[in-house]
Amino acid sequence: MPEKLFKVNTEEYILPGNRACQGCGLTLAYRYILKALRGNTIMTVPASCLTVLHGLYPITSVEVPCLNCTFASTAASASGLVAGLAALNRSDTTVVAMAGDGGTFDIGIQALSGAAERSTDFIYVCYDNEAYMNTGTQRSSATPAGALTTTTPVLTKQQGKKDMMKIMEGHDIPYLATCTPSFPLDLYDKFVKAKRIKGTRYIQIATPCPPGWVYPPKDTVKIGRLAVETGIVVLYEIENGKFRFTGRSKTLAEKGNPAPVINFVERQGRFKKMSMEQLGHLQRWVNSRWAEYLKRAEAS
Numbered sequence: 184m185p186e187k188l189f190k191v192n193t194e195e196y197i198l199p200g201n202r203a204c205q206g207c208g209l210t211l212a213y214r215y216i217l218k219a220l221r222g223n224t225i226m227t228v229p230a231s232c233l234t235v236l237h238g239l240y241p242i243t244s245v246e247v248p249c250l251n252c253t254f255a256s257t258a259a260s261a262s263g264l265v266a267g268l269a270a271l272n273r274s275d276t277t278v279v280a281m282a283g284d285g286g287t288f289d290i291g292i293q294a295l296s297g298a299a300e301r302s303t304d305f306i307y308v309c310y311d312n313e314a315y316m317n318t319g320t321q322r323s324s325a326t327p328a329g330a331l332t333t334t335t336p337v338l339t340k341q342q343g344k345k346d347m348m349k350i351m352e353g354h355d356i357p358y359l360a361t362c363t364p365s366f367p368l369d370l371y372d373k374f375v376k377a378k379r380i381k382g383t384r385y386i387q388i389a390t391p392c393p394p395g396w397v398y399p400p401k402d403t404v405k406i407g408r409l410a411v412e413t414g415i416v417v418l419y420e421i422e423n424g425k426f427r428f429t430g431r432s433k434t435l436a437e438k439g440n441p442a443p444v445i446n447f448v449e450r451q452g453r454f455k456k457m458s459m460e461q462l463g464h465l466q467r468w469v470n471s472r473w474a475e476y477l478k479r480a481e482a483s
């Protein structure tokens with residue numbers, strides 16, 4: 184049952200003023216995550232924009248404890264925290280591992296796969312801004328084809344985005360979900376639900392990033408909404424193998440179709456060198472994935 188707006192936690196766990204950029208989608212997402220988890224959380228975070236948001240010890244903008252770990256070891260670090268809390272008989276604290284797309288799709292995938300295969304009891308959050316943003320927008324395996332990055336500065340990235348949700352689903356974990364801070368209640372509900380489930384829970388959040396995606400900071404919420412309207416991002420959850428559309432994607436699945444991907448692409452400078460061929464490919468990829476999800480929703 185979705186959380187009603189009036190029941191949303193009014194406490195704030197991120198203090199005013201932090202070192203993230205203006206209009207950062209990650210900051211919005213993180214604010215809603217901590218509200219949904221009601222602050223009763225230990226975070227573990229590798230090098231990324233999220234460590235910058237947290238600040239440098241002893242000064243921080245965030246009111247939950249956070250362990251900084253090395254890039255490759257986020258899920259291993261979370262496994263250690265889970266074991267430590269169990270030894271102390273503390274079952275009331277949720278362990279949350281949270282890394283960027285670089286730290287998840289690429290560098291942290293081995294430790295994540297190991298922990299997920301054992302279904303270690305933590306929530307793993309990948310906030311996906313589709314590049315290594317903290318070090319200046321290098322391409323990752325989450326970057327879509329056609330995007331300019333500082334490591335694909337001339338021809339754009341040629342390879343398509345890795346389907347990390349599919350990889351994580353292959354681990355047979357109890358809960359997976361996608362969301363974006365542009366639809367905050369959908370995000371909030373998924374974390375409220377994930378908190379109650381045992382085992383490894385994987386949540387992937389599409390977080391628009393003004394400097395990396397090259398659009399004005401005021402447009403972050405709009406860009407995230409367009410990603411969903413065009414089917415680039417599909418909001419869904421998979422609980423014990425059962426696929427379900429949620430939020431705006433559910434409405435689109437029941438009452439319409441996604442809008443053309445050009446509506447999303449044309450608003451971002453990172454796609455200014457995207458070829459017509461790449462655009463066509465992206466549209467066909469979105470169409471076929473949408474058809475696949477419709478079938479799954481029907482079968483569930």
Ligand SMILES: Cc1ncc(C[n+]2csc(CCOP(=O)(O)OP(=O)(O)O)c2C)c(N)n1
Nearest residue numbers: 230231232254283284285286314315316317
């Ligand atoms: C082993 C290692 N390699 C490289 C770095 C440099 N580094 C720090 S943050 C970062 C980018 C991380 O990208 P992502 O995980 O997508 O998070 P984002 O910066 O986009 O928030 C890199 C390459 C590092 N700290 N450690």
Ligand code: SF4
Nearest residue numbers: 203204207232316392
């Ligand atoms: S580079 Fe992007 S993800 Fe990183 S702090 Fe700035 S807006 Fe946020």
Ligand SMILES: [Mg+2]
Nearest residue numbers: 283284314316
């Ligand atoms: Mg990133």
